[in-house]
Amino acid sequence: MNNAELYQKSNTLQKRDALQCLEEYVKKIKWKYDGDRVIDIGCGDGSVTSSILKKFLPYNYKNLVGCDISEKMVKYAIDHHATDRTNFSVLDIEGILPDELRENFDHAFSFYALHWIKHQEAAFTNIYRLLAQGGDCLLIFLGHMPVFDVYRILARNSRWSYWLKDVNRFVSPYHDSQNPEKDIKRMMTTIGFTGVEVHCVEKSFIYTSVEALKKAVNAVSPFKIPAEMQDGFLEDYVKIVRDMQLIDHVNNNINHVNIRTNYNLLIVYGKK
Numbered sequence: 001m002n003n004a005e006l007y008q009k010s011n012t013l014q015k016r017d018a019l020q021c022l023e024e025y026v027k028k029i030k031w032k033y034d035g036d037r038v039i040d041i042g043c044g045d046g047s048v049t050s051s052i053l054k055k056f057l058p059y060n061y062k063n064l065v066g067c068d069i070s071e072k073m074v075k076y077a078i079d080h081h082a083t084d085r086t087n088f089s090v091l092d093i094e095g096i097l098p099d100e101l102r103e104n105f106d107h108a109f110s111f112y113a114l115h116w117i118k119h120q121e122a123a124f125t126n127i128y129r130l131l132a133q134g135g136d137c138l139l140i141f142l143g144h145m146p147v148f149d150v151y152r153i154l155a156r157n158s159r160w161s162y163w164l165k166d167v168n169r170f171v172s173p174y175h176d177s178q179n180p181e182k183d184i185k186r187m188m189t190t191i192g193f194t195g196v197e198v199h200c201v202e203k204s205f206i207y208t209s210v211e212a213l214k215k216a217v218n219a220v221s222p223f224k225i226p227a228e229m230q231d232g233f234l235e236d237y238v239k240i241v242r243d244m245q246l247i248d249h250v251n252n253n254i255n256h257v258n259i260r261t262n263y264n265l266l267i268v269y270g271k272k
């Protein structure tokens with residue numbers, strides 16, 4: 001999942017959700033209108049940071065920093081999206097936070113990144129520490145998502161079990177959770193956040209070809225499968241999606257398909 005070129009070609013779902021979420025929830029953000037300092041955590045290729053998030057900032061924002069654990073993603077983001085007020089840097093949000101970043105931001109955003117994180121409490125504590133007093137955050141990430149079930153089924157297949165041996169590292173911590181809203185709210189309140197709101201929203205996305213699904217899966221696949229086995233992996237992925245009866249043939253046309261993905265998106269707001 002650190003091929004920025006591939007990712008930016010197949011992230012329609014992520015972009016749609018970032019845009020819809022900002023349109024609906026950005027009114028909660030308490031802008032200072034006095035040089036707001038903004039961070040986007042897990043910015044990936046930087047396209048959501050610079051072509052979506054930036055449009056919602058007050059015209060006189062002070063700076064926008066996209067950060068990501070992947071050096072390759074950050075380099076791509078710098079090469080394609082850095083400007084005088086927008087920059088990108090490497091940061092592991094569940095690691096040790098550099099002192100100079102503490103209390104350095106008025107607003108923290110994160111789109112489609114926090115479900116990658118196993119140590120949720122460490123990451124949310126760091127988000128709290130990044131914020132200056134009075135700051136706030138708006139975060140979206142995956143809860144239940146069929147992709148994770150497909151990963152787990154593939155991990156039981158002898159052909160893929162070696163490559164997917166650490167499959168649960170890449171399943172959202174909230175995929176199996178009965179009440180993710182309650183879990184997240186409790187964790188954030190314990191850390192010190194106030195005014196916490198967590199919405200678990202049912203979403204749906206339709207891929208209109210098997211090829212589009214394969215590209216989207218390939219763009220976010222965290223598994224280090226050898227290049228010569230990639231096609232076979234994606235074929236088996238699609239077979240499972242078919243077995244799960246998620247592929248509809250439109251008008252009984254074998255080539256015209258709708259592949260439904262119903263999933264839960266977690267939308268989280270909190271203040272310091």
Ligand SMILES: C[S@@+](CC[C@H](N)C(=O)[O-])C[C@H]1O[C@@H](n2cnc3c(N)ncnc32)[C@H](O)[C@@H]1O
Pocket residue numbers: 001002011014015018041042043044045046048067068069070073091092093094095110111112113116117220
């Ligand atoms: C699916 S991409 C989302 C990119 C972008 N926010 C978007 O919406 O298109 C998830 C990103 O989270 C990053 N990520 C994963 N773990 C991280 C961590 N511990 N700290 C910072 N970024 C992380 C990955 O490197 C990846 O670029």
